[in-house]
Amino acid sequence: MNDSKMGLRQKGELVHWLSGVIVSAIAVSLGSCATNAPSTSSDSQTQPSSAAATGELQVITTILPITEFTKAVAGDRAEVTQLLPNNVGPHDYQARPEDAQRLANADVLVENGLDLEEFLDDLVTNAGSTDLKIIDSSEGIATISNEDVEGDDHAHAEGEEHAEEGDHHHGEFNPHIWLDPERAVQQVENIRDGLIAADPEGEAEYKANAAAYIAKLQQLDQEFSQQLQPFAGKTFVTYHDFAPYFAQRYNLNAEFLVGIPEENASPDDVQRVINAAKSSDLKTLLTEPQAAGNPFSALAKDLNVQVSDFDPMETAGEDGLQPDYYFTVMRQNLTNLTTALGGQSTQSFLPALRPSVAVVPQTVGVGF
Template sequence: MVIRVKSTLRWAAAVGMTTLLSSCTATTESTISTEAAISTQDDKLQVVTTFLPMTAFTEAVVGVGEVPADELRAEVIQLLPASVDPHDYQAKPQDVQRLAQADVLIKNGLSFELFLSDLIANVSGDDLIVVDASEGIDPILVADYADDKAHEDEGHQHDDHGHGDHGHGDHGHGDHDHDHESGDHDSHDHGPEDPHVWLDPKKAIQQVENIRDALVAADPEGKSVYEANAADYIEQLQALDRKMTEMLAPYEGKTFVTHHDFADYFARSYGLNVEYLVDAPEQSAAPGDVLNVIEVVKASNLKTLLSEPGGQEGSFEAIAQEAGVSVSVFDPLETSGETNGMEVSASDYYLTVMNQNLENLMAAFSQVTP
């Protein structure tokens, strides 16, 4: 079992950073609430995750929900509140203390959690293991989008599938040049790499494997436990992937429309094309973006636009009315939504939501409005 040893220098840096953040954020409480404070169980590996998918995959490897909590070898704590979108998260003083008390920090990587840079620089010492769950995954680059659009300068000659004959299944995006009020692709709240790898079950498996290997390295005595738990969850992800492959095969080359730009890995994995209204959730659509979505819906014979949990449905209502379609949801799993009062682990929640996303996407492709 890993024994938690905290360096004096690291703790002092955390306290100093906490003071700095407190003074710079007038609306932040100056004290850490009991609810926010991290548990200090010295006999357990302390693992901090950034947001929902990382929590889901880590809890699966640790075995949360499979055995009583007091039998777990690690305690998993999510840094971001469940309802907060990582795109617009700002670090809080309690985050500094959480990282200062952690043995392992698990992040998605691919420049998604930009808020982490200052936190890690100020609190990390030799004893904090920072795990990039996307290590080894070949990312989609934002530059690809410009290349995609350049190929389409030849003109808009859609067939009744929309973009199917242009070969966009290789990269997901269609042909339009997004002209958002808040900027172009470079305005993403992340780096030049598309970070949304967790929405492709194949790449989710790679993330689970990376997390498994990191926990084994941090807690070698738990190797058999972590490997067995990871194997069980990977089997479930493989089953999900097989189901999606089978059910989406008849729609290869079809286009679907989401609210913001998050579904490229998913689309590529299943031979689909994806269009979107805005680059990031907080952006406003320009008139050209709205017109493009209407054109795509009509050309692709879509019956449903796929919004996100959290209130974006309203921005699609006018478009849906104009195009004669309805609005449903494709959840990017950046936050956790309603569970209808059920107590579910994050790992089960991920599988449940991905299955619901599949159902909603099938309905969007069907001839019957759901």
């Protein structure tokens, strides 16, 4: 009896010992799984991007046309990202602290230049990167001064207004060079040369990509020259003064309602537009998708003309980040401009070029 009880006690102790071993083993296993578990979302945000991890050239661009040109040249060799949100133009952009960090992590910054991106100097300084290479796509390009475009009185009045209000304004030269395909070719060449300097091993690829894109720009230029030749010397009207380079290229004159989108039109501005529309017998006034509301609606009604768009591509939907978007929009601009001048376009397009986008509201006073 005593021997039997002793055997049962030993068996019980053995079972208790085995249970402890199993529980310990499970705990060790769970601890091992926890060690190999995926990191939390906050941890993953600190990890380098796949592009940075592979050593791919990191390129930051500023505005949509510069992004399009840079992506065309870079191809698959570099990671190209835009600094500004798609629906915010350079006139409205306010730099954020995280944007300085983006520049600090970049290898190359590509800008339009000509003081369009007036926010960049402080942003680059705050980024504190001594290795950041900056490509000014306007380098060496023939410019048009804002004084020549606006006239002494208008330029003086505008300067006083912006000095008082602290608004964004253009610098000494009009910055909208990308709207002239010939100057756009020079911008692409500058971007090509800058990327080669930053990444010499990619020279062949950058040159080939740039050559293909330049050929398309030259074809576009020929289309514009041919279609607009019958209207040489005529004037068209846009919302703000983005068109002097385009007009100069095709022997036209460009009039505008306001100097920059944030500016309110004065009675003198309205009268200039009326005179221009009548002298050229315009059929259409050309506003832009970026303008809030329809600033030409009342004026067009008085003149008995239509309102259409000439898109300077300062904002867009996601499609605006693709290189070929430039050609789609420019050909639509050609169609609308030809109609405005009283002709018929040889181009054919679908009604909607792009999805509607939210645009930063702007206050426009027509002033009449």
